[in-house]
Amino acid sequence: MNIMVVGVGGQGTLLTSRIIGRTALAQGFDVKLSEVHGMAQRGGSVVTFVRYGERVYEPVVEEGEVDVLIAFERLEALRYAHFLKKDGTLIVNDCRIEPMTVVIGAAEYPEGILEALSAEHTVRTVDGSAVARSLGNSRVLNSVVLGLAAREIGFEKDAWLSVLRETVPPKTVAVNEAAFNAGYGA
């Protein structure tokens, strides 16, 4: 199973891929994750990978091999959709963060991204920020997105929740669990 998590530096994509990796590990799979640290993180386009199976060699996933692509932002979904397999699934957090190239007028933010992607791929969307805000903590948006992705990836719901509980800060367990459930049922 090949999973790719993309977003904008600071959105919490790293934590999301770590939770997926730990959940797969708890099922007894061989697991590899590839992360991005350092300068590349500073508000830039960020990509992480999770692979699991009987035996995993390469820590990254390449074009044409992704089963589930989790995009935390629309433009990033567009940028990396070509990594999907023919029958792969695209999970999109429906939000728009303009890159500096757009802000200063050097480029235009493409319109109709979700429509264009839906024409070629199976796309499932959630407005993670809106759900998170309704739960009273805008920072749990990645648990909302994770919940939606978890349904596509499989594993028992409890397997996800037990890893989630161990991974997020203790004070935020309840709200992260609520966010996961909201995404899972979305």
Add this chain to the structure above:
Amino acid sequence: MSEKKIMLGNDAIARGAYEAGVKVSSAYPGTPSTEISEFLATYPEVYTEWAPNEKVALEVAAGASYSGVRALAAMKHVGLNVASDPLYSIAYTGVNGGLVIVVADDPGIASSQNEQDTRMIGRSAHIPVIEPSDSQEAKDLLLTAFEISEEYDTPVIFRTTTKLAHSQSIVTLGKRCDVPDKVYERDVKKYVMMPASAIGRHKVVEAREDRLSADASSLPLNRWEKGDTKLGFITSGVAYQYVKEAAPTASVLKLGMVNPLPRALIEEFVASCDEVIVFEELEPVIEEQVKSWGLAVKGKELFTKQGEYSANMLKKVLTGKDAAVFAPAAAPARPPILCPGCPHRSVFSVLKKLKMHAAGDIGCYTLGAVAPLSVIDTTVCMGSSISLLHGMEKAKGREYIRSWVATIGDSTFLHTGVNSLINMVYNKSAATVMILDNRTTGMTGHQEHAATGKTLKGEETHAIDLSELCRAIGVPRVLRISAFDTAALEAALCESAGDDVLTVIIAEAPCALLKGQSFPNVCVADAEKCKRCGACLRIGCPAITKTADGTVRIDDAMCNGCGLCEGYCKFGAIEKRPR
């Protein structure tokens, strides 16, 4: 059963150091090596520290080794350049307790200024180079590295790459070895590198390398995985994983030690296969040696010397086919940017307003080179900003550099920048140097340094006062100004550009991402008052965007309330107010 964990490569290296019985570790932060020291600091049995630079770190580790304990120094590839002075001579002295230098290369240049290959340095310094291919090996081979270091009386380079350092895979944990301290004995011929001793030690170095070369063919870290003999691969590091992914049935000679090479084993392997490909990222280090022995192998005829490799890259060469199903869509680039509330933005906005050029340095503030700030003209290496500016002044004179400043971070200044400033004082430069003091080593993820008052272990310590340091070396004018006081910065810059006094301006404000801060304010844009002039957009804050009607909007979740944009709005449309 032993505990199994999923671990980052750097976490596994730290675990390996712990299990190997390391007692002393010294390092300077540098992506992708930084987390090694942070993980190692969590083991109370190991003394760990941040040194001001990599040369100091390696010398500290060497001193610990001479005294008889196992020691480690960690750095990124370009850090080894700084440490190369001790490196080449420690190769001669050898060790007492085991000494391992972890060096993290950055193929693909995710967060560096070049793409150099540490294996070349290992060869030229006659130091063994060991290279793991996943987290389990990172831990296991680190123990092997210490055994080789002590058995062959040599420092060992443990080479990783970004992909290994920042990938996670499963590791079975072991126990810490009980390594008794070795006895230190005075030995001038071994430890005092004056000509008479060094001439003798050079002979020892050659003999040691010959012995290790001969032994390398039977060391278990070099592994022959027998398979289809039509095509064989010689590979090491993460590239091994790509070979296993792309050609699972091929014969593979997987090298755990890439210097010196196991010549007899390689000759036997090449003879056993119809065709052999050397699959190695960056320089043809293995390939050129193998070819020099008269063996027919392929390598860089097929693959680039640039960037990271992948399984698909190999598959394409083997099958001529591409795995991709869909074509990439055109999407505007999203390069890294300075964070909302970053004090560097404030400093650069003033330099931009004054149309000044900056000789830049290594840190987040290198991002001041790109639009819309576009202030930094040069970035070479740690500490270089000040010396480059000095060179310009000596070449073209004071008038030429009136519109120039050097910009350098606090940690970078203490790393090697202070040496360049001493040179400016000594050799009478009149220039403006700005220390962008954000109270941390920012880009690598907030490490302490000699001016923060905290050690790597989190203990309180003396904090070097940067302004007093500058005065002590003789800088005649040293100013401390808040990085967000744009009016005071502008006045100071104009004054120092106008006269002929060497000036250091320390622009102070903590990194916006430093923990423990509260941001009580937020900036709000009033669409009614906004004249759509775009002045606030030209400071390049990611919290400010243009709406469909051309007025601006400030994202209250992203905004840290620094208020810089408020000062750049002539129409009073932006207001900083309590959250």
